[in-house]
Amino acid sequence: MLRTGDPCLEIEGLIHDVGPIAAEGGRMKRVLAGVDLAAHRGQVTVLLGVNGAGKTTTLECAQGLRRRTGGTVRLLGQDPQTASAELRSRVGVMLQDGGLPPSARPLALLRHVAGMYRDPLPVAELAERLGLNEFAGTTIRRLSGGQKQRVALAAALIGRPDVVFLDEPSAGLDPQSRQVVFDLIADLRTQGLGIILTTHLLDDAERLADWVAILDRGRIVAEGTVAELLGTATTTARRLTLRATAGLDLAEAFAGTGPVDIAEAPAGHYTIDGELTTAHLAALTRWLDARGIMPSSLELGRHSLEDVFLGIAEASAEEELASTARKTA
Ligand SMILES: Nc1ncnc2c1ncn2[C@@H]1O[C@H](COP(=O)(O)OP(=O)(O)OP(=O)(O)O)[C@@H](O)[C@H]1O
Numbered sequence: 004m005l006r007t008g009d010p011c012l013e014i015e016g017l018i019h020d021v022g023p024i025a026a027e028g029g030r031m032k033r034v035l036a037g038v039d040l041a042a043h044r045g046q047v048t049v050l051l052g053v054n055g056a057g058k059t060t061t062l063e064c065a066q067g068l069r070r071r072t073g074g075t076v077r078l079l080g081q082d083p084q085t086a087s088a089e090l091r092s093r094v095g096v097m098l099q100d101g102g103l104p105p106s107a108r109p110l111a112l113l114r115h116v117a118g119m120y121r122d123p124l125p126v127a128e129l130a131e132r133l134g135l136n137e138f139a140g141t142t143i144r145r146l147s148g149g150q151k152q153r154v155a156l157a158a159a160l161i162g163r164p165d166v167v168f169l170d171e172p173s174a175g176l177d178p179q180s181r182q183v184v185f186d187l188i189a190d191l192r193t194q195g196l197g198i199i200l201t202t203h204l205l206d207d208a209e210r211l212a213d214w215v216a217i218l219d220r221g222r223i224v225a226e227g228t229v230a231e232l233l234g235t236a237t238t239t240a241r242r243l244t245l246r247a248t249a250g251l252d253l254a255e256a257f258a259g260t261g262p263v264d265i266a267e268a269p270a271g272h273y274t275i276d277g278e279l280t281t282a283h284l285a286a287l288t289r290w291l292d293a294r295g296i297m298p299s300s301l302e303l304g305r306h307s308l309e310d311v312f313l314g315i316a317e318a319s320a321e322e323e324l325a326s327t328a329r330k331t332a
Pocket residue numbers: 021022024032034052053054055056057058059060061203
């Protein structure tokens with residue numbers, strides 16, 4: 004996909020070391036090992052990775068909240084570590100644990116934050132959109148995780164930023180609030196904001212992302228649109244699941260087609276894996292028809308981002324094992 008819109012964030016070779024770590028013999032730990040990432044205006048860029056992959060650290064280095072050990076970061080054209088107050092006012096940030104003052108009430112807090120900007124969004128409008136009025140009189144400390152999350156999102160957006168960082172924006176949200184937040188993110192994208200968000204939820208990435216970068220052990224291991232990432236999986240096995248009478252000799256059904264792996268577990272639940280084509284489907288249904296067997300279900304599995312993600316995570320874990328084995332040999 005052509006990435007349209009000006010780049011709002013350009014990261015090259017980002018390295019971040021932490022430590023010294025006492026538990027590791029006083030050694031430094033490399034948390035980011037050369038991250039390259041670009042985010043553009045008018046797009047949602049999703050940084051996807053398992054717990055501990057380095058997502059939050061990448062965001063914090065991108066915002067200048069952590070000093071990097073190496074590499075370059077340009078946020079709206081400036082180095083965030085030495086950025087002007089003017090740059091900061093153009094960046095919205097929603098951190099993972101909110102960072103909200105516990106004794107404040109949501110609307111008073113938002114009015115206060117709005118007062119720091121030259122041209123803030125109307126507080127009432129944002130509060131209405133994010134459903135904050137339901138708990139306007141409650142102090143932040145008494146709000147649920149999802150309610151705090153919505154207040155934190157409002158605070159990140161109130162200054163009409165050009166770029167917004169959202170760390171796990173859907174964490175703790177019920178399905179309805181999640182939809183509200185996702186719709187808002189989609190609107191912000193249409194308005195030309197650059198949105199960079201982290202998640203470990205594949206569903207979030209599939210629903211929101213214009214561009215996905217998969218982070219694993221401090222490195223970007225794959226990136227592209229969701230379609231492109233799924234495209235990389237089309238050459239790998241696809242799965243057919245069938246529920247029918249127990250004990251069928253399905254190998255016979257596929258005798259004239261390309262090779263497949265067939266498993267039956269539990270009885271009557273079959274999975275057929277392989278490079279499946281319409282010829283496999285035709286062979287199976289012909290074989291069933293000839294025996295008068297009507298399956299109770301027959302489903303062709305589509306690839307999901309989960310397949311891609313799990314494949315990458317597995318390959319990376321194997322690589323790490325091999326490298327540890329080499330070091331200890
Ligand atoms: N100051 C620090 N001292 C020691 N280890 C650290 C420090 N900061 C980060 N780490 C480690 O760096 C790794 C990356 O952390 P980070 O919070 O960026 O991951 P993440 O992908 O955001 O994970 P999560 O999804 O759990 O938030 C983790 O293993 C974390 O424990």
